Amino acid sequence: MxxxxxxxxxxxxxxxxxxxxxxxxxxxxxxxxxxxxxxxxxxxxxxxxxxxxxxxxxxxxxxxxxxxxxxxxxxxxxxxxxxxxxxxxxxxxxxxxxxxxxxxxxxxxxxxxxxxxxxxxxxxxxxxxxxxxxxxxxxxxxxxxxxxxxxxxxxxxxxxxxxxxxxEAGQAAAIKLILSIATKGFGGLLVEMLLAGHHFRVEETVLTVLNDQFFGRGLEYVVDRFVGSDAIYAGRRAVEMQAAQQLLEELGIDPVMVRATVERLQWSASLDLSAKFGGVVPAGYREVVRAWEEIGLFDRQPRKPE
Ligand SMILES: NC(=O)c1ccc[n+]([C@@H]2O[C@H](COP(=O)([O-])OP(=O)(O)OC[C@H]3O[C@@H](n4cnc5c(N)ncnc54)[C@H](OP(=O)(O)O)[C@@H]3O)[C@@H](O)[C@H]2O)c1
CATH class of the missing domain: 3.40.50.720 (NAD(P)-binding Rossmann-like Domain)
Structure with a gap:
């Protein structure tokens, strides 16, 4: 150089x-x-x-x-x-x-x-x-x-x-794009949460709980907790999330993100990882990623450019 x-x-x-x-x-x-x-x-x-x-x-x-x-x-x-x-x-x-x-x-x-x-x-x-x-x-x-x-x-x-x-060319672009799945996606979920929260004038309390129980404990804790328990409890959560979807609909809010989350939870439940982990929440998200590997979720190669 x-x-x-x-x-x-x-x-x-x-x-x-x-x-x-x-x-x-x-x-x-x-x-x-x-x-x-x-x-x-x-x-x-x-x-x-x-x-x-x-x-x-x-x-x-x-x-x-x-x-x-x-x-x-x-x-x-x-x-x-x-x-x-x-x-x-x-x-x-x-x-x-x-x-x-x-x-x-x-x-x-x-x-x-x-x-x-x-x-x-x-x-x-x-x-x-x-x-x-x-x-x-x-x-x-x-x-x-x-x-x-x-x-x-x-x-x-x-x-x-x-x-x-x-x-490899493409990895930097991938990081930027993949990061936005969480930053923009989470932003969309927060908007739906605040729309519902403000209707009941409870958004400050909801945010305090979100911080105290989850985000205040650091990102690694949040990812381990959310992804780890997704592997075991996705089916139950899909039903709970349907109740949140119904609440938003009753409030006249189109529950775009919540509806999509119900679908994602149903997909997670369909993987039947709960059986793989013997019904016990894995210690961290890496174990879940390994399980995804083992059941072949990454076997399909992304399409290469012409
Ligand atoms: N701005 C940011 O903060 C930021 C942050 C992250 C990433 N980016 C990325 O950086 C890139 C540029 O963003 P920007 O905000 O600078 O956009 P911008 O203000 O619209 O500037 C784009 C420049 O590219 C020129 N251009 C368009 N087609 C060209 C071509 N075929 N050959 C040569 N020059 C061409 C335009 O010239 P004319 O105006 O004369 O047509 C203009 O000078 C984008 O890919 C964007 O996603 C920007």
């Missing part, structure tokens, strides 16, 4: 601009960028203004950006990520590093990796794990791919905050 990096940003919106400006303020020079609607005078003017603030120069073609940059950082909208990889691949080769920082799916990251690696360049899948305008170049950035460790070291060397999370 070179000591001083020549950086080229593909996309110079909120995220690309904020990272570039932070790097510029930290002393990184010679940053280049390309943006999408180059024919649109208003977009071009905004890009020029941003470029001035970030000490970065706009280039007009993918060929030029690729030729003048060792590290290409793609920060385009997810829908444009594969198009960008396709556009740049013909101009890349050995020694070039393409870091895809878009919030794309693991599958799209793997497809982009194929395009870039076929050209002989290195591909790194990246996930920006926080609000970039607020955190700038220091935003926690997960990287994955065969070169992830070396690329993380190089980008950290110029002031970024990268962490290698795996040697």
């Amino acid at each position: 070179p000591d001083s990096l020549s950086l080229g940003f593909i996309g110079f919106g909120e995220a690309g601009f904020a990272i570039a400006r932070g790097l510029h303020e930290a002393g990184v020079e010679g940053i280049l960028f390309i943006h999408g609607r180059r024919q649109d005078p208003a977009r071009a003017a905004l890009a020029t203004k941003r470029g001035r603030e970030a000490g970065a120069a706009a280039v007009d073609t993918a060929r030029e950006l690729a030729a003048r940059s060792d590290y290409l950082l793609s920060v385009v909208p997810p829908a444009a990520a594969l198009d960008a990889a396709r556009e740049f691949a013909p101009f890349l080769g050995p020694g070039k590093v393409y870091v895809d920082l878009t919030s794309s799916s693991p599958r799209d990251m793997q497809a982009a990796a194929k395009l870039i690696e076929a050209a002989g360049a290195s591909f790194v899948d990246g996930a920006l794990m926080g609000p970039v305008p607020a955190e700038g170049r220091r935003v926690l950035t997960f990287l994955a791919g065969p070169q992830a460790e070396a690329v993380a070291a190089a980008l950290n060397g110029i002031g970024m905050n990268c962490r290698s999370v795996g040697a």
Whole structure:
């Protein structure tokens, strides 16, 4: 890896601009960028203004950006990520590093990796794990791919905050997406809980109990407790949750999350893990994951990109 990096940003919106400006303020020079609607005078003017603030120069073609940059950082909208990889691949080769920082799916990251690696360049899948305008170049950035460790070291060397999370492209994107299952899903459940709670003016007490009995004891406790007992008591809980579903319906609240939870509990009960564990709640979630493995839940391979 070179000591001083020549950086080229593909996309110079909120995220690309904020990272570039932070790097510029930290002393990184010679940053280049390309943006999408180059024919649109208003977009071009905004890009020029941003470029001035970030000490970065706009280039007009993918060929030029690729030729003048060792590290290409793609920060385009997810829908444009594969198009960008396709556009740049013909101009890349050995020694070039393409870091895809878009919030794309693991599958799209793997497809982009194929395009870039076929050209002989290195591909790194990246996930920006926080609000970039607020955190700038220091935003926690997960990287994955065969070169992830070396690329993380190089980008950290110029002031970024990268962490290698795996040697396969798609793993960083997977972490970000999978995390949102819990953060967004739990958010949806909390909304339904508060809607019902406020109807009875009991939401403060409900939250206090939720904290005292569960979340106040730490995440590991919560995961062990919820997933461990799911393996044994899912059937009973499905029935209890149906009562919660009925309550929400009576209150005129569409119980979207609760209804889905009933279905998930019924699915868990159908696995019959209670018999496997002899009716005793396993000590932790890892035992349940092992049981899922043993009954073949992970045998089906995810579809690979074409
Ligand atoms: N903003 C955040 O805090 C944040 C946090 C986590 C992850 N992310 C991810 O970072 C990426 C960028 O987000 P953003 O908020 O910066 O979006 P944005 O403000 O909409 O900026 C997107 C940029 O990409 C350019 N672009 C679009 N298609 C292009 C192409 N084919 N070639 C070159 N440039 C192209 C756009 O140019 P024009 O405007 O000229 O078309 C614009 O400069 C997304 O994948 C997003 O999910 C952002």
